[in-house]
Amino acid sequence: MQFAVYPSLAGRTILVTxxxxxxxxxIVENLSRSGARVAFIDIAVSEAEALVEAIAARGHAxxxxxxxDLLDVEATGRAVEKVALQMGPLKGLVxxxxxxxxxPMEKVGVTEFEWAINVNxxxxxxxxxxxxxxxxxxxxxxxxxxSSLSWVKGTPDVQVYAAAKAGLxxxxxxxAHKLGRDGIRVNxxxxxxxxxxxxxxxxxxxxxxxxxxxxQCIPETIIPDDIARMVLFLLADDSNHITKQNFAVDGGR
Numbered sequence: 001m002q003f004a005v006y007p008s009l010a011g012r013t014i015l016v017t018x019x020x021x022x023x024x025x026x027i028v029e030n031l032s033r034s035g036a037r038v039a040f041i042d043i044a045v046s047e048a049e050a051l052v053e054a055i056a057a058r059g060h061a062x063x064x065x066x067x068x069d070l071l072d073v074e075a076t077g078r079a080v081e082k083v084a085l086q087m088g089p090l091k092g093l094v095x096x097x098x099x100x101x102x103x104p105m106e107k108v109g110v111t112e113f114e115w116a117i118n119v120n121x122x123x124x125x126x127x128x129x130x131x132x133x134x135x136x137x138x139x140x141x142x143x144x145x146x147s148s149l150s151w152v153k154g155t156p157d158v159q160v161y162a163a164a165k166a167g168l169x170x171x172x173x174x175x176a177h178k179l180g181r182d183g184i185r186v187n188x189x190x191x192x193x194x195x196x197x198x199x200x201x202x203x204x205x206x207x208x209x210x211x212x213x214x215x216q217c218i219p220e221t222i223i224p225d226d227i228a229r230m231v232l233f234l235l236a237d238d239s240n241h242i243t244k245q246n247f248a249v250d251g252g253r
Contacts, residue, residue, distance in 0.1 A: 022199075077126070
């Protein structure tokens, strides 16, 4: 199969959070393949460094890795500023970082609740807040947030994660209204059951993978590249005038 290439992404500075593995790594690689100037934030240093070298070895634009804990709001702000000042006008932000750790509700205390909200929702707000002055100075751009089908399907034992991912829908809608006149578009993607190595290792054995396929209109495995291709479209000028939208990439599950 052949997929679209977006000329408007060439040379464009884009920041991705949680880019070292899974869906994030696919987003980083697809952006680099498109010629974008990509920076990504993560705490997984070895995975991030390996990704940078692998992308460069394939002859694509070398992405920039910034080690940063997104739970540290001040450090996140510094990371965003570093990208904008050192890599050129910031035109795109992909808020991909998340953690869907399963914990029975009965065992969730205040500490676990706050961690799940912070790692799945709070950092998105503050990352956007830090990026806005630079995106406005660049004349506009595109923000892509990443929700999850779990809040729609009611996946067990991820109640706080589901609440955070549902919250991203509201945040996206509010920001789209606020930022449209600044030329900044804000959209959200709701992935289905994407079979990353982590998901297969922790949550989806062969039987559960088959159950997912049986529940989809299109019974084919969803992979990280499927999500990355939607991200690229929403970052590119081809999606001009598309904002405040929620795109489900779930095989019709």
